Amino acid sequence: MKPITLKDIAHELNISVTTVSKALKGYSDVSRVTKKAVKKMAKKLNYTPNSVAVNLRTQETKTIGVIIPAIVHHFFSNVIDGIIKEAKKQGYLVITLQSNEKLEFEKKQLKLLQQHRVDGILISLSNETYQFDHINAILQKNIPLVMFDKIGKLVNCSKILIDDKQAAYEAVSYLIDKGYKKIAHFRGALKPQNSIDRFLGYKKALQDNGIEYDQSLVYICDNNDDFNNGYKYAKKMFEQHKNVDAVFTVTDVVAYGILKYCNENNIKIPDDIAIFGFSNWFMSSIVTPKISSVIQPSFEMGKKATKLLIKEIKNKKSKTPVTFKKVVLPTSLAIREST
Amino acid sequence: MKPITLKDIAHELNISVTTVSKALKGYSDVSRVTKKAVKKMAKKLNYTPNSVAVNLRTQETKTIGVIIPAIVHHFFSNVIDGIIKEAKKQGYLVITLQSNEKLEFEKKQLKLLQQHRVDGILISLSNETYQFDHINAILQKNIPLVMFDKIGKLVNCSKILIDDKQAAYEAVSYLIDKGYKKIAHFRGALKPQNSIDRFLGYKKALQDNGIEYDQSLVYICDNNDDFNNGYKYAKKMFEQHKNVDAVFTVTDVVAYGILKYCNENNIKIPDDIAIFGFSNWFMSSIVTPKISSVIQPSFEMGKKATKLLIKEIKNKKSKTPVTFKKVVLPTSLAIREST
DNA sequence: TTGTAAGCGTTATCAC
DNA sequence: GTGATAACGCTTACAA
Numbered sequence: 001m002k003p004i005t006l007k008d009i010a011h012e013l014n015i016s017v018t019t020v021s022k023a024l025k026g027y028s029d030v031s032r033v034t035k036k037a038v039k040k041m042a043k044k045l046n047y048t049p050n051s052v053a054v055n056l057r058t059q060e061t062k063t064i065g066v067i068i069p070a071i072v073h074h075f076f077s078n079v080i081d082g083i084i085k086e087a088k089k090q091g092y093l094v095i096t097l098q099s100n101e102k103l104e105f106e107k108k109q110l111k112l113l114q115q116h117r118v119d120g121i122l123i124s125l126s127n128e129t130y131q132f133d134h135i136n137a138i139l140q141k142n143i144p145l146v147m148f149d150k151i152g153k154l155v156n157c158s159k160i161l162i163d164d165k166q167a168a169y170e171a172v173s174y175l176i177d178k179g180y181k182k183i184a185h186f187r188g189a190l191k192p193q194n195s196i197d198r199f200l201g202y203k204k205a206l207q208d209n210g211i212e213y214d215q216s217l218v219y220i221c222d223n224n225d226d227f228n229n230g231y232k233y234a235k236k237m238f239e240q241h242k243n244v245d246a247v248f249t250v251t252d253v254v255a256y257g258i259l260k261y262c263n264e265n266n267i268k269i270p271d272d273i274a275i276f277g278f279s280n281w282f283m284s285s286i287v288t289p290k291i292s293s294v295i296q297p298s299f300e301m302g303k304k305a306t307k308l309l310i311k312e313i314k315n316k317k318s319k320t321p322v323t324f325k326k327v328v329l330p331t332s333l334a335i336r337e338s339t
Numbered sequence: 340m341k342p343i344t345l346k347d348i349a350h351e352l353n354i355s356v357t358t359v360s361k362a363l364k365g366y367s368d369v370s371r372v373t374k375k376a377v378k379k380m381a382k383k384l385n386y387t388p389n390s391v392a393v394n395l396r397t398q399e400t401k402t403i404g405v406i407i408p409a410i411v412h413h414f415f416s417n418v419i420d421g422i423i424k425e426a427k428k429q430g431y432l433v434i435t436l437q438s439n440e441k442l443e444f445e446k447k448q449l450k451l452l453q454q455h456r457v458d459g460i461l462i463s464l465s466n467e468t469y470q471f472d473h474i475n476a477i478l479q480k481n482i483p484l485v486m487f488d489k490i491g492k493l494v495n496c497s498k499i500l501i502d503d504k505q506a507a508y509e510a511v512s513y514l515i516d517k518g519y520k521k522i523a524h525f526r527g528a529l530k531p532q533n534s535i536d537r538f539l540g541y542k543k544a545l546q547d548n549g550i551e552y553d554q555s556l557v558y559i560c561d562n563n564d565d566f567n568n569g570y571k572y573a574k575k576m577f578e579q580h581k582n583v584d585a586v587f588t589v590t591d592v593v594a595y596g597i598l599k600y601c602n603e604n605n606i607k608i609p610d611d612i613a614i615f616g617f618s619n620w621f622m623s624s625i626v627t628p629k630i631s632s633v634i635q636p637s638f639e640m641g642k643k644a645t646k647l648l649i650k651e652i653k654n655k656k657s658k659t660p661v662t663f664k665k666v667v668l669p670t671s672l673a674i675r676e677s678t
Numbered sequence: 679t680t681g682t683a684a685g686c687g688t689t690a691t692c693a694c
Numbered sequence: 695g696t697g698a699t700a701a702c703g704c705t706t707a708c709a710a
Contacts (some may be wrong), residue, residue, distance in 0.1 A: 094435060107534060
C-alpha cells in the first residue's frame, strides 16, 4: 500500500539506488541494459517519483504561490487561468490563496507560502494594503515575487499592470470625441490605486478637452455591491442632473446597474445617455444594449506575470543578478452599442 | 540568505536540534527556560519551518489537489472558492489544475498531483471521461479522492453532486403549474451526464403532467458557445414552431442568447415566452427581465467536498475503515420575472 | 559502468 | 529535561 520507492526498484533488481536514480533520469553513465531493466521495473511496479523528497534535496518545489483578493471575480479568475496554464507549460504547480481584501489574511497567506517553500510568489494586493513590511520581508529573503494589477508603487520588485489612468483617459476621450459633453463618473472606493487612477484619467480627459471638471458628477461606489451602487446612483444622478449625456464607470458591473435603471425608466441608451464601462466583463457583449468597455488583458497578465516570475526563479538559481521589471500591458477599447 | 533552520537556532543557543524542535512544538518535556529561549531566538532569526522537510518526515503534505474542467466559469470558480476556504480553515493548501475538458490532460494532472504527494484529490470529470482507469488507479493506491458535480457513476468513491434530473423536473413542473403548455428544451451536448439528466427531468415532468414529449422541441447546444447557441436556436425555434410558450435551458448562458433574440424581435418575456435557466449565474438577476433559474449550491459543494475529503484523509491516517459517501445537495428554484 | 556515503530539514525513538 | 541517532526518499560528489 505504501508508494514504491527507488529502493524498492533497486532491491528488486539487486542494484544500487544510485544506479536506479541515474537510469530513470537517463544519465549517460548507465548501461543500456540496466536502464532498460530499471525502466521496465519502474513501470511494472507503477513507480511515481516522490516530489517531496526531490524538493528537499534540490531545494526547489516547482510550485508557485498566488495570492489574490478573490477568485470569484471575472478579472481574477481569468488571471489565474493564465497563471495556471503558463506554469503548467513550464512544469510548475500553482497554489492559490485568497486575501479577501484583508491585509491580515494577506500576511498569513504569505507566511504559509513561505513555509511551503514555494519557488516564487505572485500577488495582487488587497484593498487594505498600504504598508509593505510583509512584502519586503519576502523580498529580503530573496524569494522571487512579482506583483500584478494591484501593486505597491513603493515596493522594489517586478510588477505587471495596466495604465489605469491612460485607459480611463482614452475611454473618456472617446466619449468626448463622439460629442458627449456632460460626462459623469461612477468611481470606485477612495483608496485603491486603480480607482484613483481611473478617476484621474477621467478628470484629465475632461481638462485636456476644455470641459470643466464638476465634482457633483462623480459618484463613489464604495461598498462591494457594484450592481446596486450603479442602480442607486443612476437614480440619484438623474434626479440631480437633467442633462448628463454620458457615464464612465469604474467597472462594468456598475454599468449594469445603470443599465437596469435606464431600462426601467425608459431612458434610451445611447440616445439619452451613453455608458462606458471598464474591464470588459463577459456580460457586456451580451446585455442589451451591449456595453462599451475598456479591455483589460487579464489572461495575458497572468501569463506574463508567471513568465516573469519563473525567469526570476531561474535567474536566482543561476545566480544571475536580478533586475526588476515593470511591464505595462496595453489596454484597448471595445466599442459597442452603448456609446 | 539561506533560510534559517533548526540547526541554526540550536547552534546559536548551544543546544541540540532535538530540543529546539520539541521546544518549538511545545512539548511538555522541555524546561520553561529553554522553551522561552528557543522561541525568542526563533523569532529573532525569523525562523520559518520548512514544510518540505516536515512533509517528507511525516508523510503528509497538508495539500490537496483539485482538478476541474475550467476555472473561468461561474460554477467552478465558486466551487474553488468553497474549497480554498474550507481547506484553509483546516490547515490545507490547494493546488488547482484544469483538464480543459480533455481526458488526456486529466490523466496528466492526476499523475502530477500524485508525484507531489498531495494528501487527497477533488475532481470534477472532463466531458471526455467515460472510462475510469486513471481514477481507479488512484483509488487503488489508497489516495483519498472525492468526485464532485461531474462524477463517474461506476467509480467506487465518495461523491457529492446535485440531482440534475430532479432539479430539471422541478423547474419544468413549475412552468407547467404556471400554465405553460408547449415547453421547449435547449439541452447540452449528448454525452455529459448533467446534460442527459436535465433532459430526462424535462421529459419526465412533461410525461407526469400528461404533456406529450415532442422531440422537435429539443435543441442541442453542443458546442462551447452557449450564448450564441441560445440565440441561434431561438431563431430556429420561432421559425419552426409558432406556439411555443416556454423554454427550459441547460444553463443560464443559453437563456441569455434567447433573451437577446427576443429583445431584438420584440418578443415579450414572459408574456410571449417564458424562460427558465439552470445554475443561477450572477447575471440572471441583473438582466432585464430577470431570468428564473435553478440554484445550484456551488460554494457549498466545494466546502462539503473538501470536508468529506479531509475526513477521509484523517480516517486513512487513523486507519479507520473507509466508507464511501454519496451526498446529494439540495437545489432550489429562483423564480424571477421571466416565468 | 556501478556503488558508497553524505546530506537536504525535520521528527521520533530511546538512552542518558 | 536533554540529546544522539536514525529515518523519510531522493540526488550527487566521489570512489571503485
